[in-house]
Amino acid sequence: MEFYKYQGTGNDFVMVDNRDLQFPKDKNIIEKLCDRRFGIGADGLILLENDPDYDFKMVYYNSDGGESTMCGNGGRCLVAFAFFLDVFEDKCKFIAIDGEHEAEIHNGIIKLKMIDVDTVSYDGNDAVLNTGSPHYVKYVENIADYDVYTQGHGIRNSENYKEKGINVNFVEKISDNEIFVRTYERGVEDETYSCGTGVTASALTFLQKDNLTSVKVKTLGGNLKVYAEKSGDSFCNIWLEGPAKQVFKGKVDIL
Numbered sequence: 001m002e003f004y005k006y007q008g009t010g011n012d013f014v015m016v017d018n019r020d021l022q023f024p025k026d027k028n029i030i031e032k033l034c035d036r037r038f039g040i041g042a043d044g045l046i047l048l049e050n051d052p053d054y055d056f057k058m059v060y061y062n063s064d065g066g067e068s069t070m071c072g073n074g075g076r077c078l079v080a081f082a083f084f085l086d087v088f089e090d091k092c093k094f095i096a097i098d099g100e101h102e103a104e105i106h107n108g109i110i111k112l113k114m115i116d117v118d119t120v121s122y123d124g125n126d127a128v129l130n131t132g133s134p135h136y137v138k139y140v141e142n143i144a145d146y147d148v149y150t151q152g153h154g155i156r157n158s159e160n161y162k163e164k165g166i167n168v169n170f171v172e173k174i175s176d177n178e179i180f181v182r183t184y185e186r187g188v189e190d191e192t193y194s195c196g197t198g199v200t201a202s203a204l205t206f207l208q209k210d211n212l213t214s215v216k217v218k219t220l221g222g223n224l225k226v227y228a229e230k231s232g233d234s235f236c237n238i239w240l241e242g243p244a245k246q247v248f249k250g251k252v253d254i255l
């Protein structure tokens with residue numbers, strides 16, 4: 001099987017052109033392909049498929065092999081992959097598990113429209129919201145030295161969240177228009193270098209507090225930017241912007 005490897009701010013994915021529907025959607029196979037020692041190695045695997053009403057369809061799996069909800073960085077990488085395959089010219093519309101997404105690509109920078117967010121709820125002082133995937137957002141100090149794995153694993157496996165799981169984001173304000181976000185991801189069950197839906201969720205809580213329309217976001221794997229319009233407690237016109245790159249391509253035996 002031919003595959004491509006992409007990364008978006010260090011969140012890395014095995015990418016497969018599955019327009020011929022030949023890929024075996026088997027949890028064990030996907031987990032093995034994503035394994036960093038016994039496989040290609042990635043935070044997730046993404047299939048590009050045809051859809052009669054859109055430029056393409058996104059099917060996303062976490063590195064544990066399970067199909068999951070929306071992946072923001074994966075969506076940006078898939079747009080770069082579809083552009084590489086000449087599926088569209090500069091703007092596209094695709095369908096993912098959380099609904100329709102628009103995207104634009106200019107000089108390797110992908111701007112991806114995320115779903116509207118209607119509610120932000122609270123668990124104590126921490127925010128809980130869905131940006132296509134479920135996210136817990138906690139503001140912390142000295143984030144560079146924060147134990148993201150232990151704290152994130154604890155919250156993700158706590159009574160309220162252990163059944164469905166949740167992605168856990170730790171956030172620190174850097175300046176009036178910039179935050180630093182580190183994320184423990186469900187389905188990877190570890191900290192990743194960046195999480196697009198997590199960056200988006202974190203940015204919205206910052207925009208909510210400070211009444212801004214955009215915020216720069218630093219992650220371990222690079223920089224992103226989130227734009228949004230706020231009306232009451234909800235957000236619309238949410239865009240996630242940043243780089244996504246093809247790293248290599250290869251062939252692998254999967255059966």
Ligand SMILES: N[C@@H](CCC[C@H](N)C(=O)O)C(=O)O
Binds near residue numbers: 074197
């Ligand atoms: N890395 C992703 C999030 C992927 C989904 C998440 N692990 C989940 O299962 O909820 C992103 O960039 O958004």
